[in-house]
Amino acid sequence: MEIQQLVRELKIKNDSKIVLLVADGLGGLPLEPGGPTELEAAKTPNLDALAKIGTLGNSIPILPGITPGSGPGHLGLFGYDPLKFLIGRGALEATGVGFNLGPKDVAVRCNFVTLDAAGNITDRRAGRIPSEESAPLAIKLREIKISGIEIFVEPVKEHRFCVIFRGEGLGGSVADTDPQKTGVPPLDPHAHNAESQKTAEIAKQFVAQAEKLLKGQPKANGLTLRGFAKAPALPSYEDVYGLKAAAIAVYPMYKGLAQLVGMDLVGKPTTLAEEIDVLAKAWNDYDFFFVHFKYTDSRGEDGNFAEKAKMIEQFDAVVPRVMALNPTVLAVTGDHSTPAKMKGHSWHAVPVLIAGQNVRTDACQSFGETECLKGGLGQFQAMYLMPLLLAHADRLGKFGA
Amino acid sequence: MEIQQLVRELKIKNDSKIVLLVADGLGGLPLEPGGPTELEAAKTPNLDALAKIGTLGNSIPILPGITPGSGPGHLGLFGYDPLKFLIGRGALEATGVGFNLGPKDVAVRCNFVTLDAAGNITDRRAGRIPSEESAPLAIKLREIKISGIEIFVEPVKEHRFCVIFRGEGLGGSVADTDPQKTGVPPLDPHAHNAESQKTAEIAKQFVAQAEKLLKGQPKANGLTLRGFAKAPALPSYEDVYGLKAAAIAVYPMYKGLAQLVGMDLVGKPTTLAEEIDVLAKAWNDYDFFFVHFKYTDSRGEDGNFAEKAKMIEQFDAVVPRVMALNPTVLAVTGDHSTPAKMKGHSWHAVPVLIAGQNVRTDACQSFGETECLKGGLGQFQAMYLMPLLLAHADRLGKFGA
Structure with a gap:
């Protein structure tokens, strides 16, 4: 039996409150061997205090x-095996711009391209057209009409935009039309299976109408379609955990991911402080709260160690406001590591802290990567965090008598 | 390849002796953050001495x-994936009263209920009838005869008893007859599949005869049947591990679980001291010894921290007698945690100690939850303990050349 099925069968409802505070890309690396990571360099008196009365560990987002x-990082944190529940590229792109995908939708990542007079691609990224120029063109494509189909076109960035086809009988299995080289025309949309035949036909009509609308544009006069995908069929938090769950996030991607698992988006916060305002306001209406903080990841991606540490300090500073709400169980972690030293996401294990009732305290005295190695939670796959949180909240019954 | 199949293929026979000492519900929780657990509070000089020359770790009984x-706790310790080998409720109930289920048996958990004149349930637990009154009634039901079927009726406790039907062609998939409410009659036994049709028929006859025998009883004049189950098809210790295994336990449940994996029940001990007498007496006749100590769990369930610590001290006190037998490998652990603070089983990792030849010693100086976090065995699923014990006993060959 899989863990989610087991949890579904063992779940118990009660009036406990669980908070999952996610500092995106929390885990880091020392700049010098033996030096502190960003989290260890940051002054985090509030998280350190929780470390003393809680239990720590390291989570492996996917596999070592x-x-x-x-x-996948967030799916793991949400308790969904990220190697089983795959989010197609188109679906992730749509989610990233805040589009709430429904069951009749097929999402497609699109590139503006430059075509020559013969219709061959001369630039696969439309001369890296700036967003200010490309966004109005994407919006212009909203004029396209195809009978029986609703069409949504969303600008993304530079040459990238996103299209969602909504209608009956649209399969998501269509090959990319990007030929991966210049000097040839875009490929025709080709269905991988019978259920996706209609999708391929519609995509073809969409391209034809789009090329008419884009005719005469100097850079972006054509398009390629990639990553056709339906929304993944994810069971909901209510179904699996029996939790009424709220997502509190600033960025569309994380709101979108939370919606895919059936969380409600609450509030429209634009800062971490506002996120905590929203948390406090929604406190009585939900069992579970996912609160997402983006800037730890952003400064890690920038390669700015000191600024990432500062963001962690900002994150630490709101912890007392969360604790004042008296959550039954609080977890603090990240979806992955983003070491400033690497300027990007990494595979390194992510520090985890659980505080609340029934924690078995350990020898840990502060919240940091090395200290977490002594923690009672040991090293575990991120997808097991949710069962641990439910267990601490007395929301899981006994397996077998 | 699954671990049990791998072990089956790699197993080697030799004259080593392995002892698995199980203190039921061994793991605990501190009463205050940072305080000692029951095991840490207990004075355990003998286990601490073994911790110094052995290796420690933490086992996860099922999953985090x-x-x-x-x-499931014991199946894991015995090396059987508890999520693969499921023991039906009826089978576990029969096992718990010491009934040794065979392959032709279907076991059923039964409740005495109170019926009104119209045959509707007025009390689903027969007024919580005391065991002294219910046991004679259960035994009276042994008079029931059904052609071609052997019937066993075993009292359990209060309104609960257990029935085993033995015969050819009895499937175990029959729905519960408990309607889960009062004011309606018990449901008829309904087979979920064709193989269980005969079982459902027999169950119906059993109920009809039982109601006649119970007629006029003030509280227990009816019954409901739940958790129909055949014994799980568990490969034996001999088959998987090549071990001739002895189980030494006081309580029927643990004797029963051991029998399900093909261990021999040896002796009839009633105390831990007698269990060790039995161990010494059986020493030359077996390769593997499972010794079960119940009272650590019982005092944990009672919520009595000090008494649980005292039980751990009693357990510690017999360790020298076990070591005097000179086992090749000794493991000490529990099947799960039962923190006094929670008055029940919990998910927390369970301390594990392995002593004997070829152990890689670690920095651990005493046997306790926090110390185990430094242990060489790390944190691992309980089902991997048996391969570790076999390995230390030189009973597993090399995988691949």
């Missing part, structure tokens, strides 16, 4: 050595 | 956050 993107 | 009952 595997660096996750935001999608 | 999952609290096991006795059945």
